[in-house]
Amino acid sequence: xxxxxxxxxxxxxxxxxxxxxxxxxxxxxxxxxxxxxxxxxxxxxxxxxxxxxxxxxxxxxxxxxxxxxxxxxxxxxxxxxxxxxxxxxxxxxxxxxxxxxxxxxxxxxxxxxxxxxxxxxxxxxxxxxxxxxxxxxxxxxxxxxxxxxxxxxxxxxxxxxxxxxxxxxxxxxxxxxxxxxxxxxxxxxxxxxxxxxxxxxxxxx
Ligand SMILES: [Zn+2]
Numbered sequence: 001x002x003x004x005x006x007x008x009x010x011x012x013x014x015x016x017x018x019x020x021x022x023x024x025x026x027x028x029x030x031x032x033x034x035x036x037x038x039x040x041x042x043x044x045x046x047x048x049x050x051x052x053x054x055x056x057x058x059x060x061x062x063x064x065x066x067x068x069x070x071x072x073x074x075x076x077x078x079x080x081x082x083x084x085x086x087x088x089x090x091x092x093x094x095x096x097x098x099x100x101x102x103x104x105x106x107x108x109x110x111x112x113x114x115x116x117x118x119x120x121x122x123x124x125x126x127x128x129x130x131x132x133x134x135x136x137x138x139x140x141x142x143x144x145x146x147x148x149x150x151x152x153x154x155x156x157x158x159x160x161x162x163x164x165x166x167x168x169x170x171x172x173x174x175x176x177x178x179x180x181x182x183x184x185x186x187x188x189x190x191x192x193x194x195x196x197x198x199x200x201x202x203x204x205x
Contacts, residue, residue, distance in 0.1 A: 024115035
């Protein structure tokens with residue numbers, strides 16, 4: 001497949017909204033989010049069907065461009081990343097592309113914070129959902145693995161969520177320094193859940 005075809009395939013199959021949310025943007029009901037590309041206090045990034053535009057810094061592009069800019073990686077790497085994260089298999093050996101973060105510690109921290117907050121909230125919602133959905137109907141029934149995961153993880157994830165939502169900047173930076181590897185594992189887990197659900201949806205069609 002030609003590179004240009006891959007970009008257009010991605011535009012067709014992954015909405016800009018899904019991309020923005022997946023990579024940690026908090027998109028409000030009017031399709032606006034705080035722009036990750038400049039210091040943005042109020043949402044000035046508008047999410048359209050197939051592209052984004054920032055009224056503050058005028059950054060614009062499609063989903064591939066968005067991921068490339070967010071992670072500081074080339075467009076091809078960004079396309080691979082999206083293909084992997086959304087389970088699209090557009091590349092022969094769809095191996096996860098390691099994200100090369102630019103050598104700017106403050107930007108790296110901000111990017112991490114945006115992504116992590118969204119990932120933790122998503123995971124927490126899943127844990128709550130599983131707690132209800134897979135609740136054993138009687139005492140002899142073996143625990144569903146997702147119910148067990150919910151039992152084991154909810155307290156810790158609630159604790160992280162609390163800090164990411166209401167904690168001081170100092171507390172958040174402490175998480176960044178001390179819990180980063182652990183949180184990376186959670187991020188991988190959430191991406192796997194998304195990929196699994198994507199596959200299930202595809203089979204159902
Ligand atoms: Zn901007």
